[in-house]
Amino acid sequence: MLRNSPFFQLYCARLREFGRQPARIFWVYGFPTVLAVVLGYAFQSRPPAPIQVDLVEGPFSAPIEEAIRNHNDRLAVAKASPGDLKSVILPPVSLEVAPRDKADDRLNTGKTVLEIMPIDKTSWSYRYDPTRPEATAARQVIDDVLQEAAGRVNPRQPNDIQITEPGTRYIDRLIPGLIGVNAMGGGLWGIGFFLVNMRIGKLLKCFIATPMPRRDFLGAILASRLTFLLPDVSILLLLGALAFHMPIRGNLLVFFLIDVIGALAFAGIGLLVASRATTTETVSGLMNLVMLPMYLLSGVFFATENFGKSAQPFIQALPLTQLVSALRLVVLEGAGLLHHDILKAIAILAAWAIGTFYLALRIFRWN
Incomplete structure (x- = not known):
């Protein structure tokens, strides 16, 4: 029965389509791995440069x-x-x-x-x-x-205690950040851009002419996106643990759960961005408008505190900020599902997911 359902057939079609395009495989799995390796070796512990x-x-x-x-x-x-x-x-x-x-x-x-x-x-x-x-x-x-x-004598001689153990380095914070960025990119580009391309090619119009329920169509796209997400997370976690000795102190099930909720939030944003766009130029501009502030402000590469107290309410409301912070808490500090900051992050991500899906489905243009 399941094999004959529209949901299952569309889900399998998305998986086959993804596997037939090597460029997509590289950008989803290869590029984040290369980026993590390059940045990890660039910021590894070494004596100060001259x-x-x-x-x-x-x-x-x-x-x-x-x-x-x-x-x-x-x-x-x-x-x-x-x-x-x-x-x-x-x-x-x-x-x-x-x-x-x-x-x-x-x-x-x-x-x-x-x-x-x-x-x-x-x-x-x-x-x-x-x-x-x-x-x-x-x-x-x-x-x-x-x-x-010239002869100056320091009246006090302090001792320097350097922190170099795993869990405190730049690469330890970067790996969860890249996992969050991949969830954002997959939700926006993997769902939003895909739907706009189908709209431009008149494929959405063909789909709605069939007796297929629309929820099966959107559900299959979302399910395939989550399927692609799990290997991506596993690859980056293994890279961090094996190549850079990043500690994994928390529960991996909690980690994957948070990442899935974050991916749902970004999938809703991607669906909302693609709900009315009719050209690739329009959707590309909208996605860059959404993603660029989160790239810069959400603490992936720079600390959020660098942007001042006045910007913190806006920064903390961004879904990528909450996703990256929660992932770091689980991996580096061993926080559990009932940790206050984890529950807060899940609530904000769930609000983004529910709100954007609701708005997108109300205004989504099939023709």
């Missing part, structure tokens, strides 16, 4: 150059000593001595982050862009090096 600094040559540049060279020599010695934190905490300095005009040009074009201009034997000036975080950090490091070379 700071690029230019020194304006002149009669008073020799003492500054000598102090920086001595700093690099001390770091090389510390690096050879097992357990010496100086080789990990303090960055080396890549120094270039150049005339003033060349140093200015290198700073203005971003080839160096800091320019040192000696004034006399005991004073100097720093030239840098204060809006660049690496420039202000370089200024602090270089000033400490030069002040200590």
Whole structure:
């Protein structure tokens, strides 16, 4: 009986159609994996990169150059000593001595982050862009090096305790973020764009001319999308656990449940976006309008706190923010289904799913 139902036949047709297009398989499964690998290795734990600094040559540049060279020599010695934190905490300095005009040009074009201009034997000036975080950090490091070379003694010597264990690194937070992004992309592009293409090709008009219930048509598309989602989540979780030693501290069933609810929310948004669009240009623009704010604001690549307190109510209402936060809570902190923040995220995602599906089905254009 099930094999003859419109729902089952449409579901199988979507699976066969997906398997016949290698490009779709790559973008759904291959690209997120490649992205996770590249970003994981780019942000893996490693000693600090050298700071690029230019020194304006002149009669008073020799003492500054000598102090920086001595700093690099001390770091090389510390690096050879097992357990010496100086080789990990303090960055080396890549120094270039150049005339003033060349140093200015290198700073203005971003080839160096800091320019040192000696004034006399005991004073100097720093030239840098204060809006660049690496420039202000370089200024602090270089000033400490030069002040200590001039005889400054720090009255207190703090101890540095570095956190490097799995669960606290960038890649540990990135993997759940990419899983959330895939749920968003699958819901919008996998459902919304697909329906608009069918509308443009007059296929929707053909389907409604049949005795097939419309709920079977939409249900089959949604079910196939959820089927594609499960291998995607599994691949990224296995990659994080095996390649980057990401801990999985929570219940995987809770993790998959939250991801499915998030996927339903984005499926509703995709259906709503596609409910009236009649051209690929229109639906592409609408989807980018919906997705771009969530890419930037939802904490996938940047912390949500970076955008200020006034933006937090809007950011916290975004479905991707709640999905990514809940996935991270389960994987990295072992939160259960009854955790307050998990229940809050599920409620917001469910509200998005119910609200968008209701609106979309009321205004959806079949012709």
